[in-house]
Amino acid sequence: CHVVSLVKLLTLNYFPSRTLCTLPSQGLEKFSLSGSQSPVVGFLGQDVLLPCQLSPPAQLPNMDVQWRKIGQEFILVHEYADRGTQELPGAGYQNRTELFPSDFSSGNISLKLKMLQITDNGKYQCFVRDAEWSHEAITELRVAAVAPVFIDVLGSRGQGIGLACRSAGWFPKPELQWVGKNWQNLAMDIVTDVTEDRENLYSVVSHVTVTEREGSGDISCIVRNRMVDTEQQSAIHLSSEF
Ligand SMILES: *[C@@H]1O[C@H](CO)[C@@H](O)[C@H](O)[C@H]1NC(C)=O
DSSP: OOHHHHHHHHTTTSSGGGTTTOOOOGGGTOOEEEEESEEEEEEESSSSEOOOOOEEEOOOOOOOEEEEEEEESEEEEEEEEEGGGGGEEETTTTTTTEGGGGGGGGOOOOOEEOOGGGGGEEEEEEEOOOOOOOEEEEEEEEEBBBOOOOEEEEEEEEEEEEEEEEEEBBBSOOOEEETTOOOSSGGGOEEEEEEEEEEEEEEEEEEEEEGOOOOOOEEEEEEEEETTTEEEEEEEOTTTTT
């Protein structure tokens, strides 16, 4: 049986596994499965590839693949079984998943997840099984959302002029910062509110009153998503006559 198992390792695509003999489990431990070491980042509404690689590259005979989301229990995301005669997305993932069976022979069992939602955040398990062997690899997905930033001029406020900066549709909670060239002691006058909507997206609004003393020039509002190190900004120019 040991000899046969070596033959099988070398010619996996040609021998149906069960007709030879049952391999000792260590017979296939030459194989390993890996996901992504670092989290995969995707953006709301876009597509992302969750990697899963069998090494050394091979297509196991009668291989079953399950992609699952790890929660309190496993949620089936996509299943490929019985040489593809049953290839099914999990409930809630219709039209959002794609495996690439033509790449299986290079050990590539990556899953494309489409039209990302905030609730897709989390850990995913690539689970592969054949008659003698099963293995799993975990990859974390982080879904981020960024949105355009607007500055509104609200008019005169006492000695100065009121400005508002607003942006809606961020995930996770963003940071907001006002930046002006001649501008000091800004922090004292700023009021910033962050709210979360029903789709778990964050909106941010910040009010500031700029006084003449603080000078004219360009004033920017910068909103930043630290998770993906991405920022959006808007700027206005205040003339010295205001
Ligand atoms: C795996 O296959 C997908 C789909 O063809 C491809 O986009 C991806 O680059 C492949 N990954 C590797 C490591 O080859």
